Amino acid sequence: MAKAVSPRGFARERVLEAALSLFAEHGVKGTSLQMIADRLGVSKAAVYYQFHSKDEIALAVIQPVFDDMIRLVRIAEAMSTPEARREAAISGMVEMAVRHRRVSAVFHGDPVIDGLVHSRAELQDTIERLTEILLGPEPDDAGRICMSMLASGVYGSATDPALADVSDEDLHRVLLDCAQRVLPAASKVKA
Amino acid sequence: MAKAVSPRGFARERVLEAALSLFAEHGVKGTSLQMIADRLGVSKAAVYYQFHSKDEIALAVIQPVFDDMIRLVRIAEAMSTPEARREAAISGMVEMAVRHRRVSAVFHGDPVIDGLVHSRAELQDTIERLTEILLGPEPDDAGRICMSMLASGVYGSATDPALADVSDEDLHRVLLDCAQRVLPAASKVKA
Missing domain, CATH: 1.10.357 (Tetracycline Repressor; domain 2)
Incomplete structure (x- = not known):
């Protein structure tokens, strides 16, 4: 998927949903913000727009x-x-x-x-x-x-x-x- | 403790006991043969003498x-x-x-x-x-x-x-x- 998509239109809930799937697969420790961004097809910056850390x-x-x-x-x-x-x-x-x-x-x-x-x-x-x-x-x-x-x-x-x-x-x-x-x-x- | 102790006199059970303690602290993945050897105060070779792998x-x-x-x-x-x-x-x-x-x-x-x-x-x-x-x-x-x-x-x-x-x-x-x-x-x- 394309990188650097505008943060508009991708909701907080989509980040949480993607994070939960990845946490289930890799554990919290094994999941990075980059992996969450990749799963959503957005840039890491777009995820940072919603949340400032994995914690x-x-x-x-x-x-x-x-x-x-x-x-x-x-x-x-x-x-x-x-x-x-x-x-x-x-x-x-x-x-x-x-x-x-x-x-x-x-x-x-x-x-x-x-x-x-x-x-x-x-x-x-x-x-x-x-x-x-x-x-x-x-x-x-x-x-x-x-x-x-x-x-x-x-x-x-x-x-x-x-x-x-x-x-x-x-x-x-x-x-x-x-x-x-x-x-x-x-x-x-x-x- | 001293390194490169002779394998004689340190039993299989001592390795298993040390491994179990370390597994409990660090998980199996987080434990190395070197850590087991260090815990026993022996060389890695001495552990290899008893077991050929962590598995x-x-x-x-x-x-x-x-x-x-x-x-x-x-x-x-x-x-x-x-x-x-x-x-x-x-x-x-x-x-x-x-x-x-x-x-x-x-x-x-x-x-x-x-x-x-x-x-x-x-x-x-x-x-x-x-x-x-x-x-x-x-x-x-x-x-x-x-x-x-x-x-x-x-x-x-x-x-x-x-x-x-x-x-x-x-x-x-x-x-x-x-x-x-x-x-x-x-x-x-x-x-």
């Missing part, structure tokens, strides 16, 4: 996930009992993992994304608040193990390439069922 | 996991019903994930290891047979989702750095409990 693009890709997460934390924190807060958090976690299946596949376990999240106090704070809701006020080992198993299980299956043919509806329904079966194991051992 | 070392690191896996597959395949085969496979998967916690942390999701496993027909065959036992003869979507959730949940929590303080016994007990709770969800929808 800025990566943050914009994961922002909708964190927007959902902070909403979920606010809803759950306002609930009356630790049990109700935890149930809301798990249901919300399943919903988020399914809705953001493609982004989660990139987001989950990428060292560059992990570094970005750690460097942003507000993202780090959201994760810590969600973890606290999931673990409850005084987590014992059984509760911690169950929650770790649930979180990696839900994200792992939502991003499993072998399940790419499964609809969001089926994935949501079955994961919620699985999560609700595991949940009592985390609670029953608590005082 | 050979990586394969030797994961071999005990596959030895356990093929034993598990043989035991499960010999059982009389699909339900019994599946239960044995899940119980064995939990046991393996916990016993090989450190190796699994490296093994799980490393692209170099994935490539090595894919290139070895006998390893690939073992994984396929275990997957077939776990999924049962005619897996529907719910069964596939549950098994994906179980496998990534069990391996994810067994390798979760936040659970490094949890004993193998507790981890095994709680993961088995979680897995047994999820299992009926995979089976009940089956004809």
